Amino acid sequence: MSTPALELIGLKKSFGKAEIIRGIDLSIGKAERHAIIGPNGAGKSTLFNLITARFAPTSGSVKLHGENLAGLEPYQINRKGLSRSFQITNIFANMTVFENVRCALLWSQGYKYSFWNLVNRQRELTEGAEAILDEINLLGRRNLPAGTLSYAEQRALEIGITIAGGADVIMLDEPTAGMSNTETDYIMDLIMRVTAGKTLVMVEHDMGVVFGLADRISVLVYGEILATGAPADVRADAKVQEAYLGAALEAEH
């Protein structure tokens, strides 16, 4: 079997005496779209922050393409090919849409402080930023201050920023939160396109998005994975129905 894109091994996290992540083992394959779902407070954001090294685990480990990430800083993990979005919009409102993407490209390539690299790479950066803007349907908005975009467009821009460095593992935290049905469809389509051939790990509350996008789903309840599997299997799982999905699916209608 080929090395998984992401592997969580015996992962635990406590805050003080409270054990929030209580021993998670999970393998996510290359090019798999994986959704993490579960009730409020189950530990989804904490798990996300453990994978991306914003939090250090209390015990256990995270491997990216077989490499243990222990001790690495978030930016180092980013350069190894894992990129995440944030629940809170993470764009520079006064900079143009184009500059936001260009900045993300620069940052991801580590040219931040090198003047000569900047000079030599101008064209490459401009073309790279334009290609991303095209992918996220924002080429026509390139010269607008990012803060003037609609909410859904800002979330699309954020996805553009997340994919800018060419990472092959993309983590999205509630990408459709607060959106109308039309906006949700728009972002779902965009996610499908920009993550084609990449590994996607997504925390999402909207069951339409989860069941529409994911190849596999993990249900997190009280810091543990209750079930992992294909959408149809997870949907049919009696434990999942009881603990979460029955209520979550009802809430959709």
Ligand SMILES: Nc1ncnc2c1ncn2[C@@H]1O[C@H](COP(=O)(O)OP(=O)(O)OP(=O)(O)O)[C@@H](O)[C@H]1O
């Ligand atoms: N830095 C922290 N310090 C102490 N407790 C924390 C910290 N971060 C999260 N928690 C606690 O961990 C538990 C899980 O929180 P988390 O945000 O990971 O859940 P979640 O599944 O993402 O919830 P939601 O769906 O509401 O976003 C909660 O009880 C929360 O209060």
